[in-house]
Amino acid sequence: MSAAETVHTIIDDLGALLLFTMILIVIASQISRAIYAVAAQSLFIAIAGGVLAMFTGNVDLWVIAGVTLAVKAIMLPWVLHWVVRRMNVRREVEPVIPDAATIVLAVAVVVMSFDLSTSLGTVRQAITGNALPVGIALTVLGVLVMATRKTALTQMVGLFASENGIFFTAMAVTQGMPLIIEIGVSLDVILAALVMTILVLRVRSTVDADIADLDRLRG
């Protein structure tokens, strides 16, 4: 087996693990499980970055993998856990629609992602393994989690999963976006998480409610 084929196989395996963690996030009934799942997902993405870096000799990818590991696999999950403890969350993940319906939707998204990317032409050949459909599926499933969960923290987990999908796509499709852009994007994700955390805590301190539950603004 040539080196390129080995890398394809590894990326495909990691893609499967990514989808598996995504499914864990979708079906998680406890917020802490969802946080662990998204941390694991980020770890797999960092590994994928390391594998591609080794294969291509692209130093930027090492940096990206390192940043992903530090920020998304360690720092953000830690912050989320801290908020969970701080808020003393009594309620867990509250789905808007039944879990079964969410899972059916999730499966449909995955199938459609693979279908969509097989219809792509020449650019597809430049892409490592099945990375593109996995990336599309993660991005859309992250949004699905945000749309079908009522608690703020779960929505944040969905957001991180969605960003993971984009990072994975960028890595596998183009060996990563230019380094400076990747770092800028990571910085934005950190800042967004910070602002969201502040909002969640402020609502918790003024009215004893989850910010995502507020629905007074209508019409």
Add this chain to the structure above:
Amino acid sequence: MGETLLWILPLIPTVTALLMLTTRDRRIISAIDVGGSAILAVLTLVLASEVATGGPRVLGVFRLDDLGLVFLLLLVVLTLAVSIYTVGWFRQAVEVGNMKAESLRSYFALVHAFVATMVVTILADNLGVLWIAMEGTTITSAVLIGYHGHQHGLEAAWKYIIVTTIGISFGLFGTVLVYAAAADVMGGAGAMSWLAIMKIAPTLDPGIIRIGFIFVLVGYGAKAGLAPMHLWLPDAHSQAPTPVSALLSGILIKCALLAIIRFQTISAAACGSAFPTEALLVFGLISVVVATPFILVQHDIKRLLGYHSVEHVGIVALGLGFGGSVGTYGALLHVVNHGITKALAFFCAGAAIARYNSRDMRVIRGMFPVAPVAATLIMLAVLSLAGTPPFSIFVSELLVLRAGIGQGHWIAIAIFLAMVVVIFAGLLHHVGAMAFGAPTAAAGREGEAWSPLVGMLLLAAIMVVLGLTIPASFDGLLQRATEVVVG
């Protein structure tokens, strides 16, 4: 000189924001606020004259062409007007307790940080930098929307940050796809530069660009307030402090439109112009139709103006969708006209809300006797927003309509006209009752302060002038900007 200005420009609001943090004195804060905005405006005018004579300026990831200049000019004019307006507005807000005196400086720092991110959005040639700056606008303005700190403001801020962050995640995904297609042709280096991509655009793989454009349109469309991704917009516009509402509606959603236009040009070159324009047409029509019923039943004046922005973003999308030079010219002119007029309308609404201490239009009655200038200006602004001649919005709506007729989009035109007529009636009904009649007991009787009025009159003057005539230099700018889009 021009190149140097490109990196100085985003620094001005950044430095202004940092200076805010050094003082607590309200007078000094106001002076820095107006001063910073004025310097930004002057430097932009210098840069504008250089671009007009010497063509686009490039520096690293920044580039200013005529298209960006249209948006940049709108931004600096609105920033200046907002600064002048805020001088008097925040005094009143502190008095009634809407703003806390001790946290004022962070408010002003955030406003200028918000402006800085928008400047970068407009100047960005690199599509990745464009995205980073766009997320930056979300982060800074989300804090501003929830600034009052009450439950409704925080709810609006949360909805805003979630919806627009989902949105621009899609935008980033689309950007990655376009980058992948470009890197496939030209290699990774420079494949994020809009200029570089445009040079090779006809050779890009149309399949992947098509998917990329849809992701970008939905993503940045959420930020632009195109229906059905507009859910955050009425909440955010109604809950934000009034000067921030004016910036959100006047320029932020236009920055997202600029991003869409950048990708539209790439997509038009790669897969033919029919594909992106049809997509824009669909979203434009949905926006105009969805906004209408909410405008009719609205009681909250700021929500009314928010939904009305959805309609007008829809009209801009329609102009771009009808396409051709007439449609694009009309759309760009509409961006400017709507930005100026809507900011003015928010200013007047803010003055009325302060006077009556309510956002409910059933409470705000009889403004003419108690605040004649603000009442006159709000009538003028609303007549203009409704599309009455001789105001500026009438001109740009007419151009959009003409482009549609030229392209034979009869169904779209019929829907568009019907909605515009209904909204016309609805708006005049709402605001006529606010301006005329006997003032309710809630009305404050104090005189009108100069500071909000100067900001309002500045915008009103521009609005009236643009309705009567489009100055030759501005017309030239719009035509060159149109060429950038149409090719």
